[in-house]
Amino acid sequence: MIMRWFPGGDDSVTLEQIKQIPGVTGVATCLTDIPVGEVWPLDRLVALKEEINKAGLEVEVIESVNIHEDIKKGLPARDRYIENYLRTMENLAAIGIKCLCYNFMPVIDWARSDLAAPLPDGSTVMSYRHEEVLKMNPAKMADVMFSQARGYSLPGWEPERLAAMAADIEFYQSITLEAYWGNLKYFLDAVIPHAEKLGIKMAIHPDDPPWPLYGLPKLITDAERIRTLLALHDSVYNGLALCTGSLGANPENDLPAMIREFAGQGRVHFAHIRNVKRLSPQDFDEAAHPSFCGSLDMFAIVKAFHDSGFDGYIRPDHGRMIWGEKARPGYGLYDRALGVTYLLGLWEAITRMKAGQKE
Numbered sequence: 001m002i003m004r005w006f007p008g009g010d011d012s013v014t015l016e017q018i019k020q021i022p023g024v025t026g027v028a029t030c031l032t033d034i035p036v037g038e039v040w041p042l043d044r045l046v047a048l049k050e051e052i053n054k055a056g057l058e059v060e061v062i063e064s065v066n067i068h069e070d071i072k073k074g075l076p077a078r079d080r081y082i083e084n085y086l087r088t089m090e091n092l093a094a095i096g097i098k099c100l101c102y103n104f105m106p107v108i109d110w111a112r113s114d115l116a117a118p119l120p121d122g123s124t125v126m127s128y129r130h131e132e133v134l135k136m137n138p139a140k141m142a143d144v145m146f147s148q149a150r151g152y153s154l155p156g157w158e159p160e161r162l163a164a165m166a167a168d169i170e171f172y173q174s175i176t177l178e179a180y181w182g183n184l185k186y187f188l189d190a191v192i193p194h195a196e197k198l199g200i201k202m203a204i205h206p207d208d209p210p211w212p213l214y215g216l217p218k219l220i221t222d223a224e225r226i227r228t229l230l231a232l233h234d235s236v237y238n239g240l241a242l243c244t245g246s247l248g249a250n251p252e253n254d255l256p257a258m259i260r261e262f263a264g265q266g267r268v269h270f271a272h273i274r275n276v277k278r279l280s281p282q283d284f285d286e287a288a289h290p291s292f293c294g295s296l297d298m299f300a301i302v303k304a305f306h307d308s309g310f311d312g313y314i315r316p317d318h319g320r321m322i323w324g325e326k327a328r329p330g331y332g333l334y335d336r337a338l339g340v341t342y343l344l345g346l347w348e349a350i351t352r353m354k355a356g357q358k359e
Ligand SMILES: [Mn+2]
Pocket: 205, 243, 245, 246, 272, 317
């Protein structure tokens, strides 16, 4: 069980606080100040690892090393950026990283219409209203998100990406889904053999939300698409960060079945387990972790991981903002800590009930 943590004073939550959450043994982290496409310097990574280890926590997961838009677009410059990606992977392997989370979402990483939507209990959550998102142009959505980010960086919404946003969205209108799969395959064919050599499991994060937006191609949205992804380069090192909140926004996605299939094949390396409250097929609020707080059956989800013999990394993903906490949207301490405790409780109960059945 790990938690996402941002270094360099870019997080309201401290390593010391994370260390005190029962059962959390490490963090998933990243360097947020390296421009997308540049090599992550080894000395910075060594210092990062030392800082985390000093707090009594492990760092074996990086979330994320984002992919330069030229790779996603399939431009000639992609080879240089893929070379940089391979160099970054070597530096990550040198500090003992075993799992690398990334995504292949064009231009816009995760999208929400509100980062602090109030719930009746006085807490706030990140929410998504499809009509509102369509009414905003992407630049307006970026404005809304930054105005609610409390000064923290928004992973996946790097300034250099925003600057080129309008032109990039225009560019993607002429890229077919088939061509976009081809661009992902080109990347995987270069990266996965290197990952095998270095012992780093690649874990792609699903698209969030899992449906098309602004005419942009979306790849990782459902079971059929995930089968396509896994077949693009058939290696266990080509795997998933299975995010229940992202995939669960679409009521058609049967999460326990997907977990059984893909974790059963050893292709899930990282689990983001959180709940989501669906309000219509394309509207949702993020929710507290327990089943009764949202639309997902969290017991069935955790049991599917358990039954599949899942031994990868789990994190509680996003939480609500509660108890007056001021933090990066989705990444406060309190609700994620409650989420950890709930998930570990489910895990223990399932483990012990199975042991009891055997006696
Ligand atoms: Mn996630």
